[in-house]
Amino acid sequence: MALISARTKISRVLSTLSHKNFLSRSPFFSNGVQPVDRLHPLGGFGRSFASSAVASVEHDALGSRAMGFEILGVKDYEDYRRSLYGEITHKALLVDAVGTLVVPSQPMAQIYREIGEKYGVNYSEGEILNRYRRAYEKPWGGSRLRYVSDGKPFWQYIVSSSTGCSDSQYFEELYNYYTTNKAWHLCDPDAERVFKALRQAGVKIAIVSNFDTRLRPLLRALKCDHWFDAVAVSAEVEAEKPNPTIFLKACELLGVRPEEALHVGDDRRNDVWGARDAGCDAWLWGSDVHSFREVAERIGVKV
Secondary structure, three states: OHHHHHHHHHHHHHHHHHHHHHHHHOHHHHHOOOOHHHOOOOOOOOOOHHHHHHHHHHHHHHOOHHHHHHHHOHHHHHHHHHHHHOOOOOOEEEEOOEOOOEEEOOOHHHHHHHHHHHHOOOOOHHHHHHHHHHHHHOOOOOOOOOOOOOOHHHHHHHHHHHHOOOOHHHHHHHHHHOOOOOOEEEOOOOHHHHHHHHHHOOOEEEEEEOOOOOHHHHHHHOOOHHHOOEEEEHHHHOOOOOOHHHHHHHHHHHOOOHHHEEEEEOOHHHHHHHHHHOOOEEEEEOOOEOOHHHHHHHHOOOO
16 A cells, blocks of 8 residues: 555656646647657557657656656655565566557658558658548547457558558558568667566566557567567457556566566556556656666666
């Protein structure tokens, strides 16, 4: 209960500080457009508008990240965890995929247009981007889950809505492209070294991702599948973040209790709130932490 209370107090202070500047200063409400780099093409949810906007003002609201940690009692909370669990504060690290571990190598609209030109797609990248946003934000009626098995019905709808092209060959080429190492790259070039140090220290690592069944072949293509002890992907678990079920499944696969696990992801709603609802600790990538080395050191593992 004490751990939950500490997390709740921290969350409330963050919410209070962020709300003061949210409507007037967030990039979404100032121009009505979500940043392009937060859209995920054929795989994984994009960050919610509210999540992105709140994250963008946190740094300013707190003054500096280091001072912000002191204000919010984060250092005290980490010391408290060390008093319970020892120098290494967590037995498991859960990592979000898109936006945290990997990001698209080129803008989505650019790839949709370039591959689509030979299939008659003549929309500009701006038009494709706007149509993509509208399609992605609409409720998906095909299933309670967007990503069922290979996720093709959902992505066929997104691609045809974005480009106006329903050619099956176009869709297959685009769909398969996003399973290659040309389409994605690692967010943090030090990830492999850090994960190796964590595992050597006894910290188990799992991916927790809203993705279809292409995630595993994508990890193999990026030569990082062996970095992880388990993968919990929504298409297989049949639960999408922020549903606590997917976090609990990851903990089950790793053989740890939820309170022993830390989740790191770039979406406040899906990653932070979802993980905390499951009983896990959670940090926001790009706000609470900015590299996997920082994650490891705050856990108590030197890299």
